[in-house]
Amino acid sequence: MLSISKLKNFDAYPKTVDDFRIKTYTGAIVSIVSSIFILWLFFSQVNLYLSTDIHHELFVDTTRGEKLKINMDVVFHHLPCAYLSLDAMDVSGEHQFDVAHNIFKKRLSSTGSPIIESPPIREDEINKKAVVNNDASATCGSCWGAEDENIKCCNTCDDVRNAYSKRGWGIADPSTISQCLREGFTKNLIEQNGEGCQVYGFILVNKVAGNFHFAPGKSFQRHHMHVHDLQPFKGSFNLSHTINRLSFGNDFPGIRNPLDEVTKTELVGAGMFQYFIKVVPTIYEGLNGNRIATNQYSVTEHYRLLQAKKGDEPTGLPGLFFMYDLSPIMMKVGEKGKTFSSFLTSVCAIVGGVFTVAGIFDSFIYHTSKNLQKKIDLGKTH
Known part of the structure; x- marks a missing residue:
């Protein structure tokens, strides 16, 4: 029992008697304003905690x-x-x-x-189909003067253009090349004129x-x-x-x-x-x-x-x-993101700090008004 009674000496929050507490209107206003301020800071901290x-x-x-x-x-x-x-x-x-x-x-x-609503086909797939079709119909097409030791046959318009490019030539008129005519190269140029x-x-x-x-x-x-x-x-x-x-x-x-x-x-x-x-x-x-x-x-x-x-x-x-x-x-x-421990620390600092500052402000208002009232009662305001 002796040790339990001594435990009260470690109370950091001594209680005051309720009969000696004085409640004022200014104290109520300060309490309401500080509570709203605490809630606003609390929710701002929650928002910061949830954000990254x-x-x-x-x-x-x-x-x-x-x-x-x-x-x-x-x-x-x-x-x-x-x-x-x-x-x-x-x-x-x-x-x-x-x-x-x-x-x-x-x-x-x-x-x-879009002119064609169907899904577009990759260009390499188009070229493969053209090569297959031309290989089936022609065994060895002419390169129109661009043949060399490595290039003997040109079965597509691209083959002819590649053969010409290796010699440093350009095809001035694709309509004179049978492969380009067969694949519609010139026709495509005419049809697509003005398009995007x-x-x-x-x-x-x-x-x-x-x-x-x-x-x-x-x-x-x-x-x-x-x-x-x-x-x-x-x-x-x-x-x-x-x-x-x-x-x-x-x-x-x-x-x-x-x-x-x-x-x-x-x-x-x-x-x-x-x-x-x-x-x-x-x-x-x-x-x-x-x-x-x-x-x-x-x-x-x-x-x-x-x-x-x-x-x-x-x-x-x-x-x-x-x-x-x-x-x-x-x-x-x-x-x-913030850790939960830092969030709790911020919340405690907000509640304790606002509560303390509000208490100091309320005490200042109370004592100032009390001293002013004493001077009024003694007639010393003039």
């Missing part, structure tokens, strides 16, 4: 031997699909001419609506500096130079375009691609649109521990007029060029 913070870290990129995935969705408002080719090249010397794998083209009318084209899909490139571009004409390598054969196409090229999407790698929450929804209009002649892109390798780590290896990028742009008037010879290759370079610095974007 984004933290950024920078370190040297040590990854090697990876491929870079480039996702694209570009609409050319006044350039037909039959005119367009996509090429990619990098500083390692790898060139991809007229990329068709995982790339789709959709014909658009002059108003921008949507090109979408993705390409895989080496993780080094390089470029990819959309340009009219068949591309080939000549004397270590990248050349496009523009002879079959008459007139000027309008490169007005809208980039619906351009990204490097997978998306993650909060990512922003600067070129998404960018529209450029060409009012005079034909020109070269150039986008210089700085790719920053990025790792995104969520609260659940999932990691996404992707990339962010910044961009600057430049436009160069090549053909001022219709009929003039262009002083360069009109097209849409994307030159990209990779940063040696990798960014880590991580989600972090």
Whole structure:
């Protein structure tokens, strides 16, 4: 019993007698205001506890031997699909001419609506069907003077164009080539005149500096130079375009691609649109521990007029060029949330702090009003 009675000496919260407590209207107002203030701060802390913070870290990129995935969705408002080719090249010397794998083209009318409602077919599948059909009907087609030791037969229009490109020639009039006539190459150029084209899909490139571009004409390598054969196409090229999407790698929450929804209009002649892109390798780590290896990028742009008037010879290759370079610095974007212990600490600090400050304020008001009342009673207010 003695030890229990001594336990009261450790009470840090001594109780006062209720008979000596004085309740005032100002105290009630201060109590109500402080309670509302405590509730507001409490719910703000709950909101902060449920939300996540984004933290950024920078370190040297040590990854090697990876491929870079480039996702694209570009609409050319006044350039037909039959005119367009996509090429990619990098500083390692790898060139991809007229990329068709995982790339789709959709014909658009002059108003921008799709002409063919059925799902588009990949270009490489179309080429395979053309080769099969022509192999069945012809054993060895003529290359129209472009034969050599390696190329003996040309059964498709592409075979003839490739044979010509290896010799550095261009096909001035595809209608004179029986393979092109059979496959409707000239017919497609005439039918699609005035149309637009949507090109979408993705390409895989080496993780080094390089470029990819959309340009009219068949591309080939000549004397270590990248050349496009523009002879079959008459007139000027309008490169007005809208980039619906351009990204490097997978998306993650909060990512922003600067070129998404960018529209450029060409009012005079034909020109070269150039986008210089700085790719920053990025790792995104969520609260659940999932990691996404992707990339962010910044961009600057430049436009160069090549053909001022219709009929003039262009002083360069009109097209849409994307030159990209990779940063040696990798960014880590991580989600972090508050722990429950920090949430409890904040709540206790809010309740205790507001209660203490409100008590000091109420005590000040009470004693001030009490002293003022004493002076009024003694007639010392004047």
